[in-house]
Amino acid sequence: MKIRSIAAAVAIPAVIACIVISACTKDTGYRTVKVYTPVYKSITDVTASVKTSEPEGVTASGKMLLLGKYIFLNEVNKGIHIIDNSNPAAPVNKAFINIPGNLDIATKGNTLYADCYTYLLVLDISDLQNVSCKTYLHNVFPDRASVLGTTIPDGQVIVDWKTREATENVSVMPGQGIWKNHEYYYNGPWYDLYAGAPQSNAYNLASSGKSNTGIAGSSARMAIINNHLYTAASNVLSAINIATPSAPKMESQNATGISAQSIFPFNNKLFIGGSNGVSVFSTDNASAPLLEGGFGHFCSGDPVIADENTAYVTLHTGNWCNGAIDELDVLDVSDLHNLKTIRNYPLTSPKGLSKDGNLLFVCDGPALKVFNAANPADIKLLQTINLADTYDVICHNKIAYVSAKGGLYQFDYSDTRNIKQLGKISLPQ
């Protein structure tokens, strides 16, 4: 009798509980993203407001350009810091030029060329305290017409983003929950929303080495040879006549053959670094560069530099194309119609690079590595300088300018056995 009572006391609530609970055994998932909504302004308003303003803190350093005693340092998508580097041990942040969407810089004489999403702005920098925008060209960087799925309307540029959080359901797939054999099961839309705060992961610098132009680095997308400015934008190589620097004229736009992300001028050649290879153009006809050779590689990194017979290309993982290679490729470019690999050197996460004589500097993730590249087939590591997240490097007058997570560093390498840090512009961590 007692056992019956207990059984009844348990069974009845248990059955009721099962019925109630059975409605609650559904697995549910949610994901929360930040949704970014662009704030637009007309290009005429933007160019009218381009001027020298008070210096601002460097928060997301981008590409860099050396011009005399000044360093022009891009603040990703925001503008340009003007840094007085008269004393490399104590550089001074002098001013800021607000240019929304800016990533790249090039200079010729007193004219500075800066991208503003798809536009190329032409700035008069004869007086750095009174910089102004003289004119602009449209559609020089067509690959920036769309930002994170948002197509920018003609005549407009994005000057800010409004953010809000949004949560949506994520289906939990039948089988073994949501993870099976290391695969992620998600049947919702991937790209309907985009999330996160923009942070700098852009690399640096652009260069032609000509006397009246700035000196930039291996990841630049603009390069100047004589009276022409060349820009690489995805699969488009533009040739712009700047014989009159303040009145540029677009002369041609040709396919690069690769997904171009950087451009490096050497003599009369343009080495275009892309996520899937390297293309070499001759500028014998400056108005319409001619594709002479190319070299394909797996989707990976891109920066490229070159000298007479050799090109150096870094491939790295962790970028948008999810490449799986981290290495330095050394190419024989003595015959542009038949580029050959001399040797591949495995590295950690190589990005920007620069060469001075036989010295090759490579930003390799958590370090700046210095190699003796006298023999491209047998490059020797000379020194490793530990710096978190190095992006790019420019070598000039025995000083290596290194852009890294912690800021902009300068190293004196006049004595390669005793490379010394001269100065640093700190970035907030």
Add this chain to the structure above:
Amino acid sequence: MPKNYLFVLLCALPFFAAAQQGEKSMHLYNITQFGWLMGDNAHTTSIETVTGLSYKRYKAGLGVALDNYGYKSLPVFVDLRYNLSKNTKNILQFYGNGGMNIPLQSGNLPYKYNNGDVWHALHPSFYGEAGVNYVLRLGKLLSVNAGLGYNYKTFKYTEYNYQGDIVLMRTATSYAYHYSKYVLRVGFGLW
């Protein structure tokens, strides 16, 4: 880990033995059970052990489990039990527990990218279970247990990605999964 657990249990045997003095005295107890989790999207296993103090019809203890449902995790919880009858041989008890679900790193959600940046950050979240348990004592110390319950755990993580082409932007997306399922448990107890 299992060796340490057995060592602790052996050391505690005199305290369990004290339980034989009668239910009115406070004493240690331990329950170790294997579980079969039955949810909409998976049937899988778990194991848990609870050690605590027993007084009259009440038991309160701390437990730890290994839960394979959805994403492998290590729940740590407070466990409360109440015996429905005074019978000390055949006992029906209600139990409930709640605590923290600690997800375990695995290759399913790689911790870092090749470049060293964090890819997935796992976050502790809620874990709980409630049900009814049947205890059959086999001797002075040992008992066997079987129970049916309702189990719930939350699994949260943040995924960091890079988006964009020319300018890579590091993005953070938060995920929260709520797993609700029945659980059938069998095991043994030391009392």
